[in-house]
Amino acid sequence: MSETMSSVSEVSETEKRTVQPGYWGTREYVFAAMTAAALLAVASIVIPLTLPLRIPGLTNSINGLFGSFFVTIALIRLRRPGSLLLITGIYSLICLAVSPLVFGFVLFGGLFGETVCFLIFRGYPGKLAPVCGAVLYEMAMFPAAMTLSFFFFPERYHHVAFWIILIAELVICTTSTLGAVLGLKVAQELSRAGKLQMEPMEQVEQMESRA
Amino acid sequence: MIFARRRNSPATVIHRLHPFSKMAAGMGLSALALCLHSPAALAVLLAFVFTVLAAARIRPTLRQLLSLLAFFTVFSAVNFVINHDPAHAATYTLRFAVFLTAMPMLSLTTDPQQLTRALAATPLPAGISMALLLVWRFFPLLAADVRQMRQAARLRDRGDISPARRLYRGVLVPLAFSVIEYTDRVTLALELRGFSPDVDRTCANRPRIGQADVMFSLLALTASCAAAWLQWGVGA
Numbered sequence: 001m002s003e004t005m006s007s008v009s010e011v012s013e014t015e016k017r018t019v020q021p022g023y024w025g026t027r028e029y030v031f032a033a034m035t036a037a038a039l040l041a042v043a044s045i046v047i048p049l050t051l052p053l054r055i056p057g058l059t060n061s062i063n064g065l066f067g068s069f070f071v072t073i074a075l076i077r078l079r080r081p082g083s084l085l086l087i088t089g090i091y092s093l094i095c096l097a098v099s100p101l102v103f104g105f106v107l108f109g110g111l112f113g114e115t116v117c118f119l120i121f122r123g124y125p126g127k128l129a130p131v132c133g134a135v136l137y138e139m140a141m142f143p144a145a146m147t148l149s150f151f152f153f154p155e156r157y158h159h160v161a162f163w164i165i166l167i168a169e170l171v172i173c174t175t176s177t178l179g180a181v182l183g184l185k186v187a188q189e190l191s192r193a194g195k196l197q198m199e200p201m202e203q204v205e206q207m208e209s210r211a
Numbered sequence: 212m213i214f215a216r217r218r219n220s221p222a223t224v225i226h227r228l229h230p231f232s233k234m235a236a237g238m239g240l241s242a243l244a245l246c247l248h249s250p251a252a253l254a255v256l257l258a259f260v261f262t263v264l265a266a267a268r269i270r271p272t273l274r275q276l277l278s279l280l281a282f283f284t285v286f287s288a289v290n291f292v293i294n295h296d297p298a299h300a301a302t303y304t305l306r307f308a309v310f311l312t313a314m315p316m317l318s319l320t321t322d323p324q325q326l327t328r329a330l331a332a333t334p335l336p337a338g339i340s341m342a343l344l345l346v347w348r349f350f351p352l353l354a355a356d357v358r359q360m361r362q363a364a365r366l367r368d369r370g371d372i373s374p375a376r377r378l379y380r381g382v383l384v385p386l387a388f389s390v391i392e393y394t395d396r397v398t399l400a401l402e403l404r405g406f407s408p409d410v411d412r413t414c415a416n417r418p419r420i421g422q423a424d425v426m427f428s429l430l431a432l433t434a435s436c437a438a439a440w441l442q443w444g445v446g447a
Contacts, residue, residue: 022338022408022409024338024408025408026338026398026401026402026406026407026408027394027398029338029339029341029342029408030341030342030345030394030397030398030401031390031394032342033341033342033343033345033346033349034345034349034353034390034393034394034397035390036342036346037345037346037349037350037353037390038353038386038390040346040350040353041350041353041354041356041357041386042357044350044354045354045357048282051286054289054290054293066383069383069387070387070390073387073390089339090339090342090343090346091346093339093343094343094346094347094350096238097234097237097238097317097318098241098310099241099245099310100238100241100242101245152245152246182379182383183387186383186384186387189384190387190388190391193388195388195391196391
């Protein structure tokens with residue numbers, strides 16, 4: 001009898017373990033993957049056009065406009081703490097196959113944006129947090145890229161003055177903020193079209209628990 | 212069944228290699244290219260990648276060749292104008308060419324099923340492995356969508372819309388909708404097939420490291436050693 005009871009409790013424990021959903025669902029992983037694919041598609045068009053010009057920060061500032069647009073929409077959709085890290089983690093793993101340098105600065109940007117947004121907003125509620133997350137991610141990538149590039153090509157980057165980096169950061173901040181605001185606008189359009197939920201996280205969780 | 216197997220069987224020995232051996236070779240060559248400064252050494256690495264692509268019977272179209280040629284001409288010309296040193300311009304152009312070709316060595320010769328089986332053997336969470344595969348699969352589709360959207364926006368333009376507005380309304384908004392559409396469809400398809408990110412994927416036929424992988428790795432190592440010798444051995 002006691003054996004049967006223990007086996008029943010084992011089974012129920014196993015069921016609990018298998019039924020318990022993870023932090024991210026299939027939809028979240030797919031959305032993060034699609035955002036990473038969109039970032040990669042945009043980068044594959046922007047980078048070949050801007051990289052040969054070799055102006056410090058030009059590639060990041062133009063890529064930041066499009067990158068922050070998609071990252072903002074994705075953060076509005078995903079909302080949970082760790083969303084930016086999930087997107088940038090997937091994107092950086094893809095970039096790892098291109099260059100370990102790109103992997104390093106993309107992951108650093110994601111980690112920096114995620115940490116700041118977690119400390120200030122505890123996730124991505126409202127409209128300000130996704131915009132801040134996207135802009136911080138884009139802004140953090142450039143100094144990280146410069147540091148890593150200086151480490152590997154000191155002869156090429158030693159003459160880049162600090163004020164050039166500062167101006168480039170200001171330009172990146174401006175373009176990525178513009179991109180993030182546009183992303184917010186499009187997210188509202190998507191919400192009106194019934195394609196995206198813009199409710200606060202608590203309401204979404206309540207709806208999920210009711211369902 | 213026999214015909215199906217024949218049709219699905221990889222075409223060349225490069226296609227049959229373990230995805231991780233190609234990935235390791237590509238990443239190793241890219242990392243080494245970062246450290247090399249001699250055009251001759253970089254040319255050796257590039258020659259190895261081209262040989263692999265030729266062995267895999269990958270032939271770029273004339274349009275692709277012309278685009279690449281135009282891009283590298285502009286890239287080297289800008290480098291030459293900035294530094295006034297042809298060797299310096301050649302180094303940066305060759306290094307960039309190694310970056311651009313080492314990656315397609317993996318992506319053009321690995322089908323998603325092979326990569327899925329290889330990723331299933333890693334300790335990566337199932338959701339992340341699936342996400343990587345989706346990026347792999349949907350990147351060419353989204354890139355083609357972007358091209359179509361740009362073309363459609365250009366055709367619709369009557370000259371009264373600014374380029375920025377055309378880019379926003381004609382490309383960015385449709386692309387955002389396209390991402391959401393793909394997400395809905397792919398999620399539904401995955402859930403209907405019983406996919407769960409919390410459960411590890413099972414795989415009956417995992418790819419294994421074979422003799423061909425050892426040979427390929429040795430050849431990549433030989434090319435790397437030759438490049439390193441040209442860089443540090445000859446001058447030293």
